[in-house]
Amino acid sequence: NAGVTQTPKFQVLKTGQSMTLQCAQDMNHNxxxxxxxxxxxxxxxxxxxxxEGTTDKGEVPNGYNVSRLNKREFSLRLESAAPSQTSVxxxxxxxxxxxxxxxxxxxxxxxxx
Amino acid sequence: KNQVEQxxxxxxxxxxxxxxxxxxxxxxxxxxxxxxxxxxxRGPVSLTIMTFSENTKSNGRxxxxxxADTKQSSLHITASQLSDSASYICVVxxxxxxxxxxxxxxxxxxxxx
Numbered sequence: 001n002a003g004v005t006q007t008p009k010f011q012v013l014k015t016g017q018s019m020t021l022q023c024a025q026d027m028n029h030n031x032x033x034x035x036x037x038x039x040x041x042x043x044x045x046x047x048x049x050x051x052e053g054t055t056d057k058g059e060v061p062n063g064y065n066v067s068r069l070n071k072r073e074f075s076l077r078l079e080s081a082a083p084s085q086t087s088v089x090x091x092x093x094x095x096x097x098x099x100x101x102x103x104x105x106x107x108x109x110x111x112x113x
Numbered sequence: 114k115n116q117v118e119q120x121x122x123x124x125x126x127x128x129x130x131x132x133x134x135x136x137x138x139x140x141x142x143x144x145x146x147x148x149x150x151x152x153x154x155r156g157p158v159s160l161t162i163m164t165f166s167e168n169t170k171s172n173g174r175x176x177x178x179x180x181a182d183t184k185q186s187s188l189h190i191t192a193s194q195l196s197d198s199a200s201y202i203c204v205v206x207x208x209x210x211x212x213x214x215x216x217x218x219x220x221x222x223x224x225x226x
Contacts, residue, residue: 004156031212040218041218042117042202042215042216042217042218042219043157043202043214043216044216045213045214048212050212056212058213059213090156090157092156100162101147101149101159101162102157102159103159104155104156104157104158105156106154106155106156107154107155107156
């Protein structure tokens, strides 16, 4: 099992450009999440998906959109990137079992100039 | 306001020594508390999840304790190894909602030879 994979690993954008961060998991998990991690702050939830076909806003959803394409894939789109979106983005998935933790991908380091 | 606070912010120990990391939370209602390990440049990895009724839980050389009365948890690392160098993050679901987690800022541990 590859676990949770994310692409790309690094990306540099100019202000106003758009891009999609890809995430896939091969563990048959129902729930998937997108977080951002910034220096001096804990991980913050952007969006999550409890199951295929459903998505919900997290703590910091502004400027982002998501798509749960199928059970495996959960993408995050920045329509018009801003310097404030410079961050490390993590995708995670979680099985439906009570007491189970989240499994994280390796992250995407995004810089917006 | 529901919060998770960790101490110390950073810690340096010699290989083979033990150490204890602290987590205080003010989240209510409480459902569970999680400890994650995050290596530099990687996503967090779940170490333990403790529910209200659990006082102690071990995962190899990692032992977590929970005092739900004082709202404190600790993570004890025994016989530290160089590979233990990482950030250790305490996480508590916000108001018992497992989909919305409050992430602490972490304790950065450096194990030196």
